[in-house]
Amino acid sequence: xxxxxxxxxxxxxxxxxxxxxxxxxxxxxxxxxxxxxxxxxxxxxxxxxxxxxxxxxxxxxxxxxxxxxxxxxxxxxxxxxxxxxxxxxxxxxxxxxxxxxxxxxxxxxxxxxxxxxxxxxxxxxxxxxxxxxxxxxxxxxxxxxxxxxxxxxxxxxxxxxxxxxxxxxxxxxxxxxxxxxxxxxxxxxxxxxxxxxxxxxxxxxxxxxxxxxxxxxx
Numbered sequence: 001x002x003x004x005x006x007x008x009x010x011x012x013x014x015x016x017x018x019x020x021x022x023x024x025x026x027x028x029x030x031x032x033x034x035x036x037x038x039x040x041x042x043x044x045x046x047x048x049x050x051x052x053x054x055x056x057x058x059x060x061x062x063x064x065x066x067x068x069x070x071x072x073x074x075x076x077x078x079x080x081x082x083x084x085x086x087x088x089x090x091x092x093x094x095x096x097x098x099x100x101x102x103x104x105x106x107x108x109x110x111x112x113x114x115x116x117x118x119x120x121x122x123x124x125x126x127x128x129x130x131x132x133x134x135x136x137x138x139x140x141x142x143x144x145x146x147x148x149x150x151x152x153x154x155x156x157x158x159x160x161x162x163x164x165x166x167x168x169x170x171x172x173x174x175x176x177x178x179x180x181x182x183x184x185x186x187x188x189x190x191x192x193x194x195x196x197x198x199x200x201x202x203x204x205x206x207x208x209x210x211x212x213x214x215x216x217x218x
Contacts, residue, residue, distance in 0.1 A: 030159040030172045034101055034216035037093055044213075045091045047194075049073040049084055057086040067194035068207040083202070087194030089121070093215055094190045095164065101216040102160045102191045107209040108134050110152045114202035118193045120162060120169070124185025130160065130169050133198055134208075139173075143198065147171055147179040155211075162189070191215065 048057045051074050059066045065088065073084035090102075106117060113136050120130040133140050137152040148156075151173075159172040164186065171179040193213065195206040 027175070029175060030161060030170075030177075031101065031103065031216055034099075034218055037215040037217055039090070039093075039213075039215060043090055043092050045089045046087070047076040047089060048086045050076055050078050063211050065194075065210045065213075066207065067210070068205065069195050069197065071197055071202045071204050071206070083197035083199065085194065085196040087192050087196055088210075088213075090191045090213075090215060094122075094188055095162075095217070096186055096188060097164050099161065099163045099165075099218040100189075100191075101162070102193075102213075103158070103216065104193060104213040105155050105157050105211045106193070107153075107155050108137075108151055109207055110137070111203055112152075112195070112206045112208065113137075114198040114200070115206040115208075116196040116198060117208045118158060118160065118191075119196065120160070120183075120189055121192055122187035122189035123183070124187055126184060129162070129184035129187065129189065130181075131196075132158075132160075132171065135201075141179060141181060145179065145181075148173045160191075164189070 046054060046058060048054055049069065057068055067086040069084045069086045071084065075082045076085055108117060112134055116131045116133045118132045119128050121128050123129040131142050132147065133142060134151065138149045139147040139151055141147055157174050161170045162183065167183050169181050169183050170177060193210055195208050197206060
């Protein structure tokens with residue numbers, strides 16, 4: 001009787017372990033069900049301080065795009081009142097309906113703070129529907145909710161899904177859902193990434209690196 005009980009317990013333990021491993025292996029990826037949108041070099045439009053050559057604030061080597069800016073840099077246009085930036089704007093894939101997704105692998109070095117590293121530009125009110133900022137190594141929704149922590153000095157995968165019709169944005173870090181928020185209403189929408197100094201409390205120097213930037217849609 002004792003031997004039969006032990007065998008049943010062992011069998012149950014094996015089933016639980018197998019089920020757990022299977023679920024981990026088969027966990028849904030954020031890109032499941034989406035179609036990859038082809039991108040060419042022409043889709044990547046760079047913005048940088050208007051008075052500097054691009055090479056002074058941007059590099060692209062071995063598949064890694066490196067963006068950096070200083071808090072006292074000029075804006076991207078001479079008459080703009082916006083904060084300094086070095087960003088890439090995904091052009092030619094603007095959207096106003098449907099379900100769209102941004103994917104990229106990002107790296108933020110220690111010390112970079114008070115900076116937007118990814119945003120969705122466009123909204124019914126205001127300029128953007130989403131800004132993901134880094135403050136002291138943590139990612140925040142604008143300057144408010146914490147999305148993820150401890151992101152300095154490591155590559156992490158960022159996926160942002162925007163369901164325009166439902167008015168929802170979902171943020172994933174390394175394939176794990178981290179944050180869901182209502183969007184800012186319809187508009188002419190497009191994705192950006194790089195470094196864009198926040199309105200206040202920015203570090204003197206800001207940098208982010210990106211690779212494998214992709215766009216998907218349904």
